[in-house]
Amino acid sequence: MNNKPLILVTNDDGIEAKGLRALIESVKPYGRVVVVAPKEPQSGMSHAITVKTPLQVKKIDENDDLIQYECKGTPVDCVKIASNQLLDRKPDLLVSGINHGSNSSSSIFYSGTMGAALEGCINNIPSIGFSLLSLDPNADFSTSRHFAEKILGKVLANGLPKSICLNVNIPHIPLNKIAGIRITRQTKGFWKEEFDQHTDSLGRNYFWLTGYFHNDEPDAPDTDEWALKNNFVSVVPLHIDLTCYDTLKKIQYWNF
């Protein structure tokens, strides 16, 4: 019988991503680790699930305290099949990442990394998404590993409130340049899209999605964007109840 904490690891950049490898190393000291990660990169897949095709899952590695599966599906598929099929019990912790690229502000809606963390949260598993502010496949994960270990230790020691997960973003700078850890809120902002238009040989229009992030409140020091711009590690506690209770009260008496 193994009494160590059971830790589920997933990501959206795929089973071979450097960020996933970094996160596995970070969690190993804390317990028994099961990795269930997408076979292919799944960036931008948000909370998508596979409903039209079956899921294929393959065990690719098994050691004493580390089992690894690859899954032909989305990050949320990985969490669902892990917690309902592959694991012998509910995990004590779910960690997703370390993502190659920021998932601050409203980017959490598009992010497969955060999709997986929110899915853990929906299923009452303490969950954390980790993201590094670099899209480079060969980014340096040493700073992010340091803070992942620190935050993991804190969460395993203190627990998380029910139905709460953490969105952790980490600047891509050397450890000695980090200003500290800040508990922040989700910045108000959105992606301003600009589509590159092309025409194929049959005269059909094609569009490539590009864009930039527009921050509605760049000077608010309690936001995740401000923290990251000022070299802090940002930790945003997220919940999964999207109800706006103020509006609920206001429109309660709409006369239908």
Add this chain to the structure above:
Amino acid sequence: MNNKPLILVTNDDGIEAKGLRALIESVKPYGRVVVVAPKEPQSGMSHAITVKTPLQVKKIDENDDLIQYECKGTPVDCVKIASNQLLDRKPDLLVSGINHGSNSSSSIFYSGTMGAALEGCINNIPSIGFSLLSLDPNADFSTSRHFAEKILGKVLANGLPKSICLNVNIPHIPLNKIAGIRITRQTKGFWKEEFDQHTDSLGRNYFWLTGYFHNDEPDAPDTDEWALKNNFVSVVPLHIDLTCYDTLKKIQYWNF
């Protein structure tokens, strides 16, 4: 110059779905309508965006007050390309649906219908997602059309607070059986997955996602699930800030 409200219509069941046709009929009396809907069904695609391939968009119909495009992409892609590329100005209203199937409780996380509505909300467009409690492609949309028109009229008259969208679910019963409209909150609950396991001719395991909804609070009369079970139309106001402010205060002083 056309001064009528500009209304963007999309869905996740695809351009040919009966529910989309019903919604177009519901919004037509209110303004100039532009439909940008997925070419293929996109159920379960959540807030996913297409980042690895270009988007193909084709105008398939144009009349005085109705233009229709099909887009080889997700519901959120449709909203992005509509509001940033195809429309001459920001729409006054975005409506998504009418979905074939419920999107109550935590199903909003998986739903392409609600992905599109939330994307509108992120972009400061008043947005409403409509869903009918029937998965049948030939479901009867007469009751849902009646309430869609009623709620659309109310929203166009009163507006919606900034960064708020509505999640409207409608029972699949005759109009005279509907108990009324209730403004509700998102029910606490989750999908309990059960995977059907199969083995292919090469001995590889395949899993089909199935499952049932587990309601954590079946007796709470202020929830969307309770309202729908009791023949009410449910309207949940949603916001896009997932920060849990209570937890933010609690963990502010974690000693890192």
